[in-house]
Amino acid sequence: MRSYSITEWTVEPGKPIEEVEEYLLLQGFSSYAVEFESKRTLVKLYTDDELFINDLLIHTDSKILSKKTTCSEQWYKYLSKKPFELVKGVWIDPSGRMISDEKVVIKMTPSAAFGTGDHPTTKLAARFLAKHLKESCPVLDVGCGSGILGILAKLLGASSVLCVDIDDMALEVAHFFAEGNAVSVEFKKSDLLSNVSGVYDIVVANIVTPVLMKLIDQLECVTNNSTVIFSGITKKEKPVIIEALRKRGLSLLEEEELNSWVALVIKTL
Secondary structure, eight states: OOOOOOEEEEEEOOOOOHHHHHHHTTHHHTOOEEEEEEEEEEEEEHHHHHHHHHHHHHTTTTTTEEEEEGGGGOOOSOOOOEEEEEEETTEEEESSOOOOSEEEEEEEOOOOOOOOOOOOOOOOOOHHHHHOOOOOOEEEESTTTTHHHHHHHTTTTTTTTEEEESOOHHHHHHHHHHHHTTTOOEEEOSTTTTTHHHHHHHEEOOOOOHHHHHHHTTTTGGGGSSSEEEEEEGGGHHHHHHHHHHHHEEEEEEEEEEEEEEEEEEEOO
């Protein structure tokens, strides 16, 4: 990937990290990393936009701990060197050194914008993807981020996978990880489904609730008796999503909660 310099801001939020992440994603900002320490949670942000940082401080009651110039190569660091099981039989290897003939291994070195799949919303989406994906079915990943769900879908036997995102950096990182894991995944820049055609057996979207609400109104364009997986929903936002699905005549098949985050499985018409 290309290399460039950028400002790294380390801030300590005054609000719960879920609220901070929701604010960042609502602003369309994904170039950040969350670091959990024993007594506090820190957020590292990568941007030269000082006005954006000032707005963040106000909205999240955060304070700046440090500011420095860094380069893109330094974004790729080992936040955790220990591999972990994402779903049964599929392991995430942040170090890139795990070798196994018995396990499916996805190599995902953390970046400033994306972690390695250990966030609750990713775990929930991955669990449902593994449960509902049948071999040789096409999969659409909306708001793909690092591309981990699309990579997982391909490794689980999807016939084809299309990953879309509105963010250029997300697509660049996702393409990098797909190549590193030797999987064939198509990537396309798209604001939700604006640049997507075709019908998919499974649609997965791990994004914030306001964006999921917009996606609900577009689902009929790419689904036909399809399974849709929504993740990135907080407990308090779940009723809003459920009501929007009801109004569209969409059936809720199941749901699961992890650390105050909720994922839903929906059946379309």
